[in-house]
Amino acid sequence: MxxxxxxxxxxxxxxxxxxxxxxxxxxxxxxxxxxxxxxxxxxxxxxxxxxxxxxxxxxxxxxxxxxxxxxxxxxxxxxxxxxxxxxxxxxxxxxxxxxxxxxxxxxxxxxxxxxxxxxxxVPVHTLLGGAFRTSVDVTWALGAASAEEIIDEAQQKLDAKLNFSFKLKMGALDPGEDTDRVVRIARALEGKAGVRVDINARWDRLTALKFLPRLAQGGVEMIEQPTPADQFEVLAELNALLPVPVMADESVQTPHDALEIVQRRAADIIAIKTTKCGGLKKSAEIAAIAKAAGIACHGATSIEGPIGTAASIHFACSEPAIDFGSELFGPLLFDDELLQTPLRYENGQVHLPEGPGLGVELNMDAVKTWTRN
CATH class of the missing domain: 3.30.390.10 (Enolase-like, N-terminal domain)
Incomplete structure (x- = not known):
């Protein structure tokens, strides 16, 4: 050694x-x-x-x-x-x-x-206990674009068999207009793909009470972080009200946050970003709390590049608590490839890279090209 x-x-x-x-x-x-x-x-x-x-x-x-x-x-x-x-x-x-x-x-x-x-x-997943699977489902995030743009982009992903579930960003538009836009998309994709939404903690309680039931009735299968991160009691109220799962993201950044969610029954799913949680070790602590409480976990993204994404794939493939898929699509949004061999995406999944460490090697020419002067 x-x-x-x-x-x-x-x-x-x-x-x-x-x-x-x-x-x-x-x-x-x-x-x-x-x-x-x-x-x-x-x-x-x-x-x-x-x-x-x-x-x-x-x-x-x-x-x-x-x-x-x-x-x-x-x-x-x-x-x-x-x-x-x-x-x-x-x-x-x-x-x-x-x-x-x-x-x-x-x-x-x-x-x-x-x-x-x-x-x-050895690969990183060995340090985490070993991989029990070699791939994980990937949901594609479609941003806050118009209904026409989103339906077209989603259909392209479906045709290429790259993704079979989609998450829409909300919170930037008037809540009524935003809700109508999303319901239109959900109905257009009904029977083809699952549609989820992320409101990024931008609605207040009354707005959420008014519009979230309409989203659920309109075909949205999961609602992520509708209200501010520190309002655990509001999230719990909404989770009890809605017939579809609520996912906590901004509300869970530490193991203590996860415990709060569990004790208040404030969410059915916890979004685990290895970035926001402070790394692989802290992510495992949060996953353990969720798993003990029977709460699902989602391998979420901060739009990482290939290094951060590879780390999250190793975590997701070695952690059974990640049982609600992932959004580890970050490198697919990049207009240049930063790796010598790209991560493998196919059939709605991203595959665990092989080899020692993270199993990826940076393309240093690309790194040099995009280095900030």
Whole structure:
């Protein structure tokens, strides 16, 4: 085994263009900024992690710029001179110098797992207990575009057998117009594909009480985070009211949040983003709480690049609690391929990459092309 001592930590910001604009409730993006975190050992092994948020700091308060500053100034000194297999101790010590900043911590957690697994010559999922499956279902997110655009894009995905369920972004339009738009889409896709919605915590209680039943009656099969993240009691009220599952996303960023959801019966599904949760280890803690309570888990996305997506695939394929599919489609939105061999998407699923570490190798020419000057 090579020397596992961490010799250096480096960061790089990329701005990767998207194949089309991706619209959220409050913003839209045409390129996705990524923070690559590189951990190198004295034995010459390199592990990569990825810091990424969905569309900027509006979601959780972090950005690639804040993540880079935190990793370089505060987290790197904790890593240097430590062994990459000391992940538990390292992440515990990081908590002592950096509060919150879970997206930044996730990038380091994944880089450590990648480097350790590569040092051992095994895939990351081995460190997580081993893969019990080799692929996971992928739902395609269609943004907040018009009904015509969305129906056309969904039909293209169905024809290519790439996806069989779709999630629509809501919250950017007048709630009545937005509801009519989504119901129209759900009816157009009825019998062909499942339709879900994500309101990104943008509706208040009264708006949700008025329009969510109409969505459920109109054919929407799942409703994600309709109201503000900290209003657990409102989410519980809506979950009890609606005949379709409610998924908590913004409301669950820590194991304690997951416990709150369980105790209040505030959701039927928890969206686990390895990024928002602070990495693979914290994601496993949240999954354990949900599994013990009989609550389903969904492998959610922050529109990660291939490094973050590969990490989430390893997690989803080694964690039985992820039993409500995934949205690990991020690299398909990118207008350039960052890997030497792309991740494999087919028949509505993404497949577990093979090989040591995350099982992927960056195309350094593409990385150089999109590195921020």
């Amino acid at each position: 090579s020397d596992l001592t961490i010799d250096s930590v480096a960061t790089t910001i990329l701005d990767v263009p998207l194949v089309r604009p991706h619209k959220f409730a409050t913003t839209s993006m045409t390129a996705q900024p990524l923070l690559l975190v590189e951990v190198r050992t004295r034995g010459g092994v390199v592990g990569f992690g990825e810091g990424v948020v969905p569309g900027g700091p509006w979601w959780g308060g972090e950005s690639v710029e804040t993540m880079q500053a935190i990793v370089e100034k505060y987290i790197s000194p904790v890593l240097l001179g430590r062994r990459v297999d000391d992940i538990t101790g390292i992440m515990r010590d990081i908590e002592r110098v950096v509060a919150h900043a879970r997206f930044a911590k996730a990038s380091v957690d994944v880089a450590l797992h990648d480097a350790w697994a590569r040092s051992l010559g």
